[in-house]
Amino acid sequence: MGHHKSKGRRFPLLPLRGILVYPSMVLHLDVGREKSVKALDKAMVDDNLILLCSQSEVNIEEPTQEDIFRIGTVAKVRQMLKLPNGTIRVLVEGLERAEIIEYLDNEEFYEVLAEERPETETSDSEVDALMRTLLTQFEHYINLSKKVTPETLAAVSDIEEPGRLADVITSHLSLKIKEKQEILETIDVRARLEKLLDILNNEREVLELERKINQRVKKQMEKTQKEYYLREQMKAIQKELGDKEGRAGEADELRSQMEDKELPEPVREKVIKEIDRLEKMPASSAEGGVIRNYVDWLLGLPWSEKTEDDLDLDKAEAILNADHYGLDKPKERVLEYLAVQKLVKKLKGPILCLVGPPGVGKTSLARSIARSLGREFVRISLGGVRDEAEIRGHRRTYVGAMPGRIIQGMKTAGSMNPVFLLDEIDKMASDFRGDPSAALLEVLDPEQNNTFSDHFIELPFDLSNVMFVTTANAIHNIPRPLLDRMEVLNIPGYTELEKLEIAERYLLPKQKKDHGLTEEQLIINNEAILKTIREYTRESGVRNLEQQIAALCRKAAKQIVANPEQAIVVGPDEIKDYLGVPRFRYGVAELEDQIGTVTGLAWTEVGGETLVIEVTVVPGSGKLTLTGKLGDVMKESAQAAFSYTRSKAAELGIPTDFHEKNDVHIHIPEGAIPKDGPSAGITIATALISALTNRYVSKDIAMTGEITLRGRVLPIGGLKEKSLAAHRAGYKKILLPKDNERDLKDIPDSVKHDVEFVPVSHMDQVLEHALVQHSEVH
Template sequence: MSNFDNQLYQNLMLGDYSGEGELIHLITDEDEESNTKEENFSTEIPILSVRNTVLFPGVVIPITVGRQRSIRLVKKAQKSDKLIGVCAQKNPNMEDPSWPDIYHVGTLAKIIKMIVLPDGNTTIIIQGKKRFEITEEVTEDPYFLAKVKYLEETFPKEDKEIEALEESLKDAAFKILQLNPEIPREAQVALDNIDNTPFLTHFLSSNINAPVEAKQKLLEINNGIERATLLLEFMMKDIQMLELKSEIQKKVHTDIDQQQRDYFLRQQMKVLQTELGEEGPEKEVEELRLKGKKKNWPADVSKHFEKELDKILRMNPSAAEYPIALNYAEVMVDLPWNEFTTDNFDLKRAKLILDKDHFGLDKVKDRIIEYLAVLKLKNDLKGPILCLYGPPGVGKTSLGRSIAKALGRKYVRMSLGGLHDEAEIRGHRKTYVGALPGKIVQNMKKAKSSNPVFVLDEIDKLSADFRGDPSSAFLEVLDPEQNNSFNDNYLEVEYDLSKVLFIATANALENIQPPLRDRMEMIEVTGYTMEEKVGIAKKHLLPKQRKEHGLKAKDINFSKDAIVKVIEDYTKESGVRNLERQLGKIIRHVAKSIAMEEEYQKKITPQMVRKILGGEVFDKEIYQDNSIAGVVTGLAWTSVGGEILFVEASISKGKGKLTLSGQLGEVMKESAMTAISYLRSKSEQLDIDHRVFDQYDLHIHVPAGAVPKDGPSAGITMLTAIASIYTQRKVKSNLAMTGEITLRGKVMPVGGIKEKILAAKRAGIKEIILCKRNHKDIEEIDDSYLKGLKFHFVDQVREVLDLALTDEMVSEPMKFKFDESPKQAVGS
């Protein structure tokens, strides 16, 4: 048997695996059941139950036994006649079967070899001898023991039907060998060597691709022709299945490239993931489908989403489009579709929140309360498009957060500063590499609500280049009549933005496209007065800075005079951003003293402010006096609020040349030329010697030459300065003015009135000259801003000069000297 032992696992015909071990079906030398005599076998034999296999006479198989009952049986038999009965289990999953759980027709087997494995299991190699039927169940313990009756097989020796069956069985077996490449080619040689029909049926019955129940049925048949016929029927079914499988494979088979190989490997991975309980592509899609069913989206969107999921399932997971399609579906399901937060209609509470968070800004607060009131009454209102414009640091952006808190809505903010790609608004086509939805849709996804307060910060800082014009893209977003069907290039379906409360912020309206400006409701957020800044510092800035620097209220105390000194001498702005920085410096100085356990003064006084912050940055009293001719105070608007500016004019003997300095823009240069032309035409009425225009050079300068200046605000200021220098009359003290002029002497209105008035108050101005048409702007300003100021509303330039120029000459008036034969003026 040594040669048989060496070749046992090499002469593999067919294989299977069961709980009892690996079954290897081999041809044996003793291939005729009839060679064994019944009288040689005992009628009371131990029974070994096996799983997932049926042993047939003449076949050799190895079995690994692990149950204690089976190990005891094998060891007992090995020491005696080495004969055991082998019966198949009805339920292969049963660990401890009893008599009703095993088939009562089995095969007597002889143990050829027993091997004890290192893991404690025992492997036996057995050979089937003769079929039997259990007639009496003797005992179950310590192993199955039964009385049996051996079954005879009726098989005619010489018969044409038998020959035909034998040939048919061999042909079917060879056909299976051809169709199934997994069976070793040596099996064909083994089949050629079998010339015994009964053993051929046993051998093929043991190795056909059929369940245990079918094999057991073949074992129980005594009539050899009947068994061979049924076996042939099973084999023909197997051949049909193999042919169908081969046909399908031929239809779908193409030359295997890298992609198909990857797909095959991924399919195997998918099966393994499923077995291990890990997520596969189908599970991801099903999870998205379940999320989609919970969405309250329109029918057309739902249909589109389902279509996208079906497309994903048809895709190869290794294809480049797969992650794009999956990401698209995830974006769609993560977006809020008709998912709204409940608005809080307690108007008194909303007003309290707005008043607590922001000092002043009454016009903005009133507009928000109005919106809430209408929404409360109607319960269905398209979100308005508000645009808060004003200088930096006045609280435009933070106001959006307070509005969200007052309404009980989600808050999102989108910074537009420097945005120059239209795709940032409308999104990219999803077919592009790295495609993303636009920032509008991205922020709606973050908000997880269809009606958030959406702040569009710095909308005036949008820029355009070859990638498109983002301002034009906003025309759809910010149109209440269109944004209920906003089209993002990435989404490909319409998205409703009509319930969003958009709040845009801007510093200068001039930089916003007129069509875009037309779609928004403009609300001016002006600069703060001294009193407002003191209130904001006490109520908001100081508590915030103390908290950020780890101090308590008892650690530091600011006097009102100290706050006023910081505002007047160390800040020059309409907002409070720089004021907060300066207060932070003082608080850090105190924090350092506390941390180093040094003595310090808890009450901050103006003297302490100067000691900590150093010398004053800005002069408290900017306006000086009117002792010099040709110096007039004007009012200007800048991006950081209003400020005063001086227009200085001087003349010198020359040829009527005009010089402009101070980095003036084109508009201011034109204003100067217009003023000179007007004065030339009205020289006699204004008591100006006409020769001065040709024999004296005029120089107009606006200080702070390093700062570019432009705008239609300095027309009357320049004209007054030139008139003052030509007439040598004093300009009225504590007077400032703003307005544009025409050649006919009309005074034109200008903008930024509130910021200019605040600048005048900071500089100590008492009187202001404005165009009559700016009177409406003054009516909209709170009386507290106007306290201590006197306004003169004019329509003609002559009125300006009458108000601005006094009859008093300057202390050292210039003495004009004219040539008798004046030369023609050069330059203008």
């Protein structure tokens, strides 16, 4: 072809899309574009030669000069075939590289001036080495890529010219047009071989990576398939054994449970959603257990189950009276609730707070309330609860999360309207874990508790039908906001007569039964019980009394085992043999009138107490000493009494400078409660005046009242407990503040019968009653 070496030749140009033809390649092309068909026609008319150049972008219909690579291949058209759809199939054979010099003006088809670029024949040992390396690399490539057939390798191995070898190998690689074009444009043979080696190396690395990834994916696939297969086998085995299949069976079971329950709409939706989530969980997932637990709780709670209230007042009253002696106020309150329920049908459950000393039957009263209403009964103790989560539950995300005690109690009750006892509400503590009493506010507020929210359940739960009963020993330990939400019923303690009744009706029969004794085997007469009450117990309730009766029964049981025939009768004189020496002295603490000693009355958490206040005056420099476990309130009482005495010294016939020449020591042996104080102002003043004037104080008198600096007597609290204490200790006369007269109606008649109550409004009256002339004694 050497005679074409002028300044280029004219060629019709056929732009190729997505394909590239090398010299010495023979292949079929489908030609469809109008310009391309015309270029072919022109070639056929001339010498069958046409220039094939590739487009840089595949999807350009009408390429401009910029879109067509400058270097292409001159090819000879060997065959032409018109296909039915209008395209032409041609067989071309690549001859030689050629470079476009310029485009000629031709509207119909692309025509160019091009110059052929024959390759230089180079043959030296380096090129041979390159060829060999190329073949080896190509072999690797074929092994890795399954796209090239091994026959190709054989065909390629026979090629001797290095340039052609490079072209043929490149034509078999699946490369981007841009990379193939680079090889086409490299005219220098050695450079072409090196470039191709680079490309092959790259391709090989990519292929190896691909293979690795494929193997990994295959392994994963195999593992998953294996697991799936094993799981299916397990399901089949479980089916054979009659177990329901894993999670799906669990979900079905929960769904059928859900159908059996009447759930409010929001709860139902939540349950359905959680069951669906559970079903999708793999059996190995730990969260499945959490969801399962949650759904179980939602299904276990009484969202709409209720017990029918037994609205029979007479029956309820009979039950309450059968279970408890006395306690009129609390019983009345329950019956009122019942009556209102009967009229209104729906009343928010009241929140009663039973306050009283230990052993007066607060807890058992709550039980009887439930029995009389025909409701379920749940009790939780709040003693020592310091964690807010105990009331409100934990968030479900924690390990071992649970609902709070309230929701647990409701699940136990199994109905929406139980009687719910919160025991020891005054014993709650608060620390860094939050304040449980604040969490209780929502539970115990009738306005809020219809949508109580527990951290675990996360759905509002209605507590408004619950009748809450709380118990406490002392009202001042209950946080104020909590107290506001409750109705306080005081249970002050029992009189001797009531204790006697309780012992006869309840404690004795119960203990006899517990100790396996029949009615006849042990008889304890009333005097013996009364003696036990007076000399072996000193309490407001009957817990100690029950322990003493139990001790009697045990000792009797021992005797009866030794001698089965005998019946044991215990009278007041035999009590000592069974219970040992009396622990308390009954009757007046002071057997004769004393100077400077007065009995005061105190209120404590365990009921009323009598306390003896002693005053001694000794020569000195005017020090006032207070001893005994005194709270601030007591110290104030003592100071006030002292100042009052000083202000009245002249009237009382005391030297006005007594406080400068004497030391006064006030001693109160029994402990005082700092909050309430024993209200001992008038007691201390009386003792002080008695000591200073050397006058005796009547031994039969006990007193309670606070004093002002001018001698007025101020009202006190806890009169009933205090009078019971004075009665227990055998005092005949009680001085009380005039303002407390209204409280006398609460005092049992048996006490009023034995004790004279004297209302006083000024210290003068106190002294009139308390101080007796010495001559009267002797």
